[in-house]
Amino acid sequence: MKVIRSIFQMQEERIEIKKKNLSIGFVPTMGYLHEGHLSLIKKSKEENDITIVSIFVNPTQFGPSEDFNKYPRDEKRDLQKCEENSCDIVFLPKKNEMYPQYFFTFVEVEKLGEKLCGKSRPTHFRGVTTVLTKLFHIIRPDRAYFGQKDAQQLLIVKKMVEDLNMEIEIIGCPIIREEDGLAISSRNVYLKENERKDAILLYQSLKQAEELIKKGEKDPLRIKEEMKKIILSGKNNQIDYIEFVDTKTLDPVSKIKGETLIAIAVKTGTTRLIDNIIVKE
Amino acid sequence: MKVIRSIFQMQEERIEIKKKNLSIGFVPTMGYLHEGHLSLIKKSKEENDITIVSIFVNPTQFGPSEDFNKYPRDEKRDLQKCEENSCDIVFLPKKNEMYPQYFFTFVEVEKLGEKLCGKSRPTHFRGVTTVLTKLFHIIRPDRAYFGQKDAQQLLIVKKMVEDLNMEIEIIGCPIIREEDGLAISSRNVYLKENERKDAILLYQSLKQAEELIKKGEKDPLRIKEEMKKIILSGKNNQIDYIEFVDTKTLDPVSKIKGETLIAIAVKTGTTRLIDNIIVKE
Numbered sequence: 375m376k377v378i379r380s381i382f383q384m385q386e387e388r389i390e391i392k393k394k395n396l397s398i399g400f401v402p403t404m405g406y407l408h409e410g411h412l413s414l415i416k417k418s419k420e421e422n423d424i425t426i427v428s429i430f431v432n433p434t435q436f437g438p439s440e441d442f443n444k445y446p447r448d449e450k451r452d453l454q455k456c457e458e459n460s461c462d463i464v465f466l467p468k469k470n471e472m473y474p475q476y477f478f479t480f481v482e483v484e485k486l487g488e489k490l491c492g493k494s495r496p497t498h499f500r501g502v503t504t505v506l507t508k509l510f511h512i513i514r515p516d517r518a519y520f521g522q523k524d525a526q527q528l529l530i531v532k533k534m535v536e537d538l539n540m541e542i543e544i545i546g547c548p549i550i551r552e553e554d555g556l557a558i559s560s561r562n563v564y565l566k567e568n569e570r571k572d573a574i575l576l577y578q579s580l581k582q583a584e585e586l587i588k589k590g591e592k593d594p595l596r597i598k599e600e601m602k603k604i605i606l607s608g609k610n611n612q613i614d615y616i617e618f619v620d621t622k623t624l625d626p627v628s629k630i631k632g633e634t635l636i637a638i639a640v641k642t643g644t645t646r647l648i649d650n651i652i653v654k655e
Numbered sequence: 656m657k658v659i660r661s662i663f664q665m666q667e668e669r670i671e672i673k674k675k676n677l678s679i680g681f682v683p684t685m686g687y688l689h690e691g692h693l694s695l696i697k698k699s700k701e702e703n704d705i706t707i708v709s710i711f712v713n714p715t716q717f718g719p720s721e722d723f724n725k726y727p728r729d730e731k732r733d734l735q736k737c738e739e740n741s742c743d744i745v746f747l748p749k750k751n752e753m754y755p756q757y758f759f760t761f762v763e764v765e766k767l768g769e770k771l772c773g774k775s776r777p778t779h780f781r782g783v784t785t786v787l788t789k790l791f792h793i794i795r796p797d798r799a800y801f802g803q804k805d806a807q808q809l810l811i812v813k814k815m816v817e818d819l820n821m822e823i824e825i826i827g828c829p830i831i832r833e834e835d836g837l838a839i840s841s842r843n844v845y846l847k848e849n850e851r852k853d854a855i856l857l858y859q860s861l862k863q864a865e866e867l868i869k870k871g872e873k874d875p876l877r878i879k880e881e882m883k884k885i886i887l888s889g890k891n892n893q894i895d896y897i898e899f900v901d902t903k904t905l906d907p908v909s910k911i912k913g914e915t916l917i918a919i920a921v922k923t924g925t926t927r928l929i930d931n932i933i934v935k936e
Contacts, residue, residue: 381820476904478765479784479818485759503760504819511820537760538785539662539792623757 375456376463381472384465384512392514396423400515402506405429406446406560407455410550414519415459417547421517427456428465428509433473434480435501446563465513472508481507483530483537489624490526490637491648494614502527503534510542517543521550523557525635525650526624549649551577557649564645572608573642579604579616580651583636587653592630594618605640614639614646621652631655656737657744662753665746665793673795677704681796683787686710687727687841688736691831695800696740698828707794708737709746714754715761716782727844746794753789762788764811764818770905771807771918772929775895783808784815791823798824802831804838806918806931807905830930832858838930845926853889854923860885860897861932864917868934873911875899886921895920895927902933912936 378384391398399422401414411427418425429452436442449466456464480500486492487499510518520528528546535542550558555577556570565573579601586597598616605611618627621635630653637650659665672679680703682695692708699706710733717723730747737745761781767773768780791799801809809827816823831839836858837851846854860882867878879897886892899908902916911934918931 385822477818478767479762479815480765481760481762481788481819483760507762508818508820511822534760537758537789538762539789541666541792 375453375461377453378463378465379468381467381512384463384467387463388512388514391424397517398422398513398515399425400509400513400518401425401427402509402518402520403427403429404431404445404560405452406448406563407452408550408558408560410521410523410558412455412459413550414521414547415456415461417545418517418519419460421545424462425460426463426465426513426515427461428467428513430465430467430469430472430505430509432501432505433469434504435498437495437497440495441561446560465509467512472505480504481534481538483534486526486530486533486624490615490617490619491639492526494639499527499530503530506531507534507538507540510540515542517545519545519547521548522546523549523559523648523650525637525652529622529624555581557647559647561645561647564643566643569610569643569645572610573645573647575605575608575611576638576640576647576649579638580636580649584651584653587630587655592655594627594630594634597630597636601638605638608642610643612641614641656734656742658734659744659746660749662748662793665744665748668744669793669795672705678798679703679794679796680706681790681794681799682706682708683790683799683801684708684710685712685726685841686733687729687844688733689831689839689841691802691804691839693736693740694831695802695828696737696742698826699798699800700741702798702826705743706741707744707746707796708742709748709790709794711746711748711750711753711786711790713782713786714750715785716779718776718778721776722842727841746790748793753786761785762815762819764815767807767811767814767905771896771898771900772920773807775920780808780811784811787812788815788819788821791821796823798826800826800828802829803827804830804840804929804931806916806933810903810905836862838928840928842926842928845924847924850891850924850926853891854926854928856886856889856892857919857921857928857930860919861917861930865932865934868911868936873936875908875911875915878911878917882919886919889923891924893922895922 399418403411431445481503482500532544554574556573583597601616616638619635621633634653639648680699684692712726762784763781813825835855837854864878882897897919900916902914915934920929
């Protein structure tokens with residue numbers, strides 16, 4: 375496994391791979407790798423000749439009052455996991471090389487980036503699409519892998535790739551959960567013991583919504599009420615949003631019809647958690 | 656010469672060119688080709704195996720009250736000029752394919768795009784960088800050619816390429832002028848006879864600035880006064896700006912020192928003209 379830390383070296387390496395006509399699968403991450411990331415790596419290895427994982431805690435996707443500095447990092451363990459999972463290349467660019475002084479250029483997907491998490495994190499998705507554009511240009515992957523957990527991010531990245539004519543296949547992979555249902559996230563390490571219990575309620579509320587819809591309920595408002603009750607039964611939970619939206623446009627739906635994305639964001643203690651489920655009528 | 660009108664066909668063609676390991680020079684234009692464009696094509700032909708010219712009047716770089724609809728177009732003459740100048744491919748994408756319904760993604764170079772022309776045309780450069788990102792992804796050129804006449808555009812495109820790690824060499828080419836000094840532009844066709852005479856004063860004011868600096872004048876304010884007098888001696892001229900700026904940051908300079916860009920924008924009648932000159936201390 376090659377560990378590459380400079381942009382130039384990564385470009386050189388990519389040129390060599392392309393010369394050999396090998397396909398590249400790319401898994402962009404912010405490190406602190408967990409089962410969710412590993413499922414993306416596994417999928418990439420199945421579908422490509424070469425799998426490249428990037429580890430970069432991207433400052434432009436954090437708001438000024440967010441957790442950039444305390445975001446969990448463990449490079450040694452991450453590299454070990456990549457090695458164990460037979461990654462070909464791990465790319466760890468430096469912050470100052472990715473964003474030198476006088477960095478002015480941003481890529482933004484309007485409309486889609488303003489909804490759901492965009493309301494409380496107004497510059498978040500702009501940071502995500504900007505860093506991904508840079509990484510896509512440096513690595514030029516054939517396919518890139520993203521978790522369905524960040525459903526809005528997945529949709530925005532697909533839209534960016536389509537709008538800007540990037541020839542990259544964006545592949546969404548299922549949410550990986552703990553045994554009790556909590557969606558796996560690097561931020562879960564922030565949760566204190568009593569908060570960890572309340573965090574389970576996010577998934578339970580989504581399961582309850584699914585159940586109600588199976589029984590024939592079609593009114594998002596009524597389902598939302600039930601979900602609220604479940605989530606707020608945890609004393610540490612504070613709801614940011616519970617939204618029923620179209621899976622393509624992220625516009626709110628007034629009736630469950632066809633495919634609907636139910637997306638939630640909850641502050642459990644000081645930790646912001648997100649989860650979602652796609653339901654079919 | 657191949658004339659290509661679909662994005663997919665252009666991508667296929669580019670894949671074939673790359674398979675043969677040929678270099679691509681790219682000249683993006685809005686058509687109505689003139690000597691300025693032809694000088695870019697000539698340069699591209701000197702430096703690359705294949706030269707691709709795009710002709711696309713890009714709606715996103717026009718403001719709502721600007722001249723998108725009346726912008727001069729003459730496809731037949733343009734294709735003839737490309738043929739005469741031995742272009743290999745002319746790419747004429749369709750508006751609806753470049754910007755389908757629900758197009759949401761924009762590329763923006765902050766700071767640099769807000770100065771000079773950005774003040775009176777706030778979304779102009781965002782449109783330019785967005786369409787160029789799309790065209791760069793579709794064509795994947797090794798080099799792309801731009802006129803120094805659009806000095807701010809050239810600087811912004813260079814910055815975008817650097818910030819987003821696009822592996823494209825951006826090459827600026829000298830301003831091409833009429834015999835009387837008027838910088839050649841597609842918009843010159845808008846000028847009525849009496850306006851055409853006043854339009855010459857832009858270049859004359861720049862030459863006067865250069866003269867004064869040669870004689871030792873270092874104060875932009877004093878030079879600006881002289882330039883104003885010259886430009887406003889034309890009754891049809893209305894000054895948008897006369898600016899003395901750093902050639903890298905576009906920040907105003909308070910003293911002529913090293914390289915300075917003198918950039919001007921003037922409305923001659925209803926036609927907005929720009930011109931510039933780089934002076935050295």
